[in-house]
Amino acid sequence: MDKHVFSASSPYINRDLSWIEFNYRVLEEANEDMNPLLERVKFLAIASNNLDEFMSVRVAETIDRMNAGIDKEDFSGLNPFELYEQLMVRSSQMLREMYETYQGLMSELSDQGMTLITDYDHLDKEQQQEVDHYYREIIFPVLTPMAVDQSRPFPLIHSLELYISVLLQKADGEDQHDPYFVLIQIPSILPRFFPLSKRDKNGNTVFILLEKIIEKHLDSLFGGYTPMCMHCFRITRNADLSLNEEEADDLLDEIEKQLHSRRRGAPIRLEVEAGFHPYPMAILKSELEVDDICYVKGGPLHLGFLMSFASSIKDKQHLRYPAIKPAYPKEFLHVDDLFSVIRKRDVLVHHPYESFDAVHDFIEQAVADPDVLAIKMTMYRVSVHSAIVQALVTAAQEGKQVTVIVELKARFDEAKNIQWAKVLEKAGCHVVYGLIGLKTHAKIMLVVRREGDKLKRYVHVGTGNYNDSTAALYTDIGLFTSNTIVGEDASALFNEVTGYSSLYDWKTFSVAPNDLKPKLIQLIEREMEFAKQGKQARIIVKMNSLSHKDMIDKLYEASEAGVKIDLIIRGVCCLRPGLEKWSENINVISIVDRFLEHSRVFYFHNDGNFDVYLSSADWMTRNLTRRVELMCPIYDPSLKVTFLNMLELNLQDNVKARKLLSSGKYVHIENDLPKLRSQFEQINISTWKK
Known part of the structure; x- marks a missing residue:
């Protein structure tokens, strides 16, 4: 793209400084009076734990670069020494504000009948x-x-x-x-x-x-x-x-x-x-x-203990969010055979508003069904007491072919994944540890079933991990499908990871590290062509982080071409919106609320014949170049509309959404529209499908 002149700063926000701003948004929730008191205590614990991990990983990497004498600037224009200085200033400021928040919360807890004695x-x-x-x-x-x-x-x-x-x-x-x-x-x-x-x-x-x-x-x-x-x-x-x-x-x-x-x-x-x-x-x-x-x-060192402290208090329900009971997907209600439903139509499940039990029931039925011959799945982060792992163990013991790709390099979950890998291997599962140099981050399960004289593939692909604990706390999307071409791609994906296979010509999937980035660029460029023809062109991207320079540059080009772009980025965002000529058509919001926004969903207007994809991948360098990631299209027209409605609901949020300014600062959205809190609106919908 053409290089424009910037008067002061880089057109990019540093990744680590952007992360600190995200953690400030978490800390703000600990000070937000509209949140119940014990939930605010939990937000403070989350901010504290987040900072611990940030220091042990991201700051540690910066120190390593300094010790190695590396003074090369990153694409935001900062060298490791400059970055470290800014990180220390901002993190120290954040720590001070955490303890100011702590003192305020302790006072309020005392007013509510709970006193922490020191x-x-x-x-x-x-x-x-x-x-x-x-x-x-x-x-x-x-x-x-x-x-x-x-x-x-x-x-x-x-x-x-x-x-x-x-x-x-x-x-x-x-x-x-x-x-x-x-x-x-x-x-x-x-x-x-x-x-x-x-x-x-x-x-x-x-x-x-x-x-x-x-x-x-x-x-x-x-x-x-x-x-x-x-x-x-x-x-x-x-x-x-x-x-x-x-x-x-x-x-x-x-x-x-x-x-x-x-x-x-x-x-x-x-x-x-x-x-x-x-x-x-x-x-x-x-x-x-x-x-x-x-x-x-x-206050005391390490405020992360406040998470267990808040959870231990059982008699103050009015100081918590009201409990929600996730709806069981209506397509599966009063149905004994989930396969019979998925044979007829694709089914989307939106967690935590809809129950993760649907995933459990899918695999439990596969285990119990004598016509199911094989079960294959990826495992990145699972819960401590995983019903899915136990189901896989049972399946292997009953003679089914069970293949599990266990990612041993999932940071801070390595020990747990090693433990589960040993359990699965002992039960007779075929356990694979992925590809050398790559993390397997794709979320996919494949069930192969004998139906008459043919084999039928049933696939579940999602944006989140197969973890029932986080499924109650994270917003994620899962797709059940028996689409023949999706099934063929699913088989090919497992073959590539577990065996030797030449590069596959994907029919539906886009798979990192080889195919996903080029596919995304192609989709963006298609919108640019429509914009240049004077047609409506729009992109909506929802994900956790945006830090890949090539993808940011391509979005800048699309904005210059006239494409309207809405980015719903919960965490790190290295793109600066609202820059003259560069990003005037780009709007960026971040939603931090009761649940952790975790879905990766991509919408491309495509001259009115819009395309929607769900994915395991954020647009970060590690996701697009150093991981096995998956992007899957949604084919059902009604489900595509459902996706668009969900994205539009997020964009209408004027309670918990914050808008990113070109300065890198986030501000609450203020307008004259009726107040809309997208997560709470979603809770109020008994089922999100129209």
Whole structure:
């Protein structure tokens, strides 16, 4: 495209800075009065956990580039050193705002009858006795003080675990020795907080933090020594795995080894309580080889515990979102044979508004049906207690051919996926770990059934993982189809991943890393041609992230050509809308609300004969070039209209939608239209199909 002159900034927003703005939108929800109080507490926990992962992955990568002396600018115009400086400023600001939010939420919780105590001495005698008993019976047996001296070297400090630093002196006071230094890991196996049975004088339920209980009982751990001071700290380490897949004899074994090495990753961030004693600080800085210290004040370290805290409160339903009961897809209601329905028509299911039970029932029927010969599926992230995995185990044990592509490199789910892979292999499933150098991120299930003297393929393809837990929290789309050509493509996809196959001439699918990006560019260019002919041209894209420069440039070209473009991007967006000549026809919104917007849906007007696709892929470099991703067209005209209505509903949101400005800032949408909250509107629709 022609290069226009920009007066000040790059036409692109840096990916990591855009992510920080996304996490600010999450944090804003923790301060939003229209959200129920306990849901706001959860939003704060999410923002805290998000920041932890960001530091351990994205900031860690930036530090690696700095340490390697790389000063090359990214396409947004920032080199690693400039980027790191901006990230530290913004993340520090965010952390301060998190603790301001925390203090406000704690005050409101107290007003609602819940008090989190941070000082044992604020408890009355009866409450102290209950805490003392809990300490003796539950906490004390699992504590392990770790002294640091000449004979006992500094221990391994686990990433994102909470530790207590303790300075001791001899109780007799005669020893002139430097203070004795001890570390205690806060047991992560125990809840971070303890609820007392007795309420306080105001009738409030009282909770006390685990570290505060330990602090009060330090004497029990150090006979003959007197604790001088105690402070909490934690370290964030580089969590990226360094895999050499080409030379790995066994990918599963190699990843297991790398998971152990993750515990020893380079320190990225040291968080300490305000007022941390300089003596242990000097030791920590020396041993951990970290210079940048994050002093936290206004609350306890690691606010992620607030998720379990909010979930533990059972008697305050008015402080939560009203429970919803997902509708069972009407096409499958009062039907014993799901295959008979899918033979006649395609079926769309919109989670969490419609039940994930439909997916469970589909696979359960496949397992129980003697005419089903084979089941094949991809597995990226599944729940801890996965009914789908158990169904696959049963199918294999009953003699069906079961093939599962398990992605062992799904970040932070590696250990769980290794566990499931072993369970599936033990049951007799054919387990494949994907292709070297690529993550298998496509979401697809194939069932092969004998019908008369022929074989019939039934396919489920979706935008989200086969995970019943996240299906209740994420908005995703699933398609059930028996379309013959889709079935042929599904078989070809599994053959490519599990065996050796030359590049396949896809009939319906577009598959990354080879075909998806060219197909998307072709679809965009088709809209550009219509615009140049003076015809209506429009693109609507809904996904999690947009950061691939080539795709952004192509959208800029389409905007210049007159194509109207609406982007519904929940998270990272490196495109700047509203730039003269570049992106005047591009509108970008982000919706952050009760459910995590996770669907990937693409609409192209196509001169009125519009095309709609669902996909597993965001438009990021990793998705389009380093992953096996899938895009599937919707053929049923009524379902295409349903998709368009869903997208238009998102675009009409003027409650939880925020508009991206060319500056990179997001602002709430303000207009004179009736207030519309798209997720709540979707909840109010008993079924989303018209």
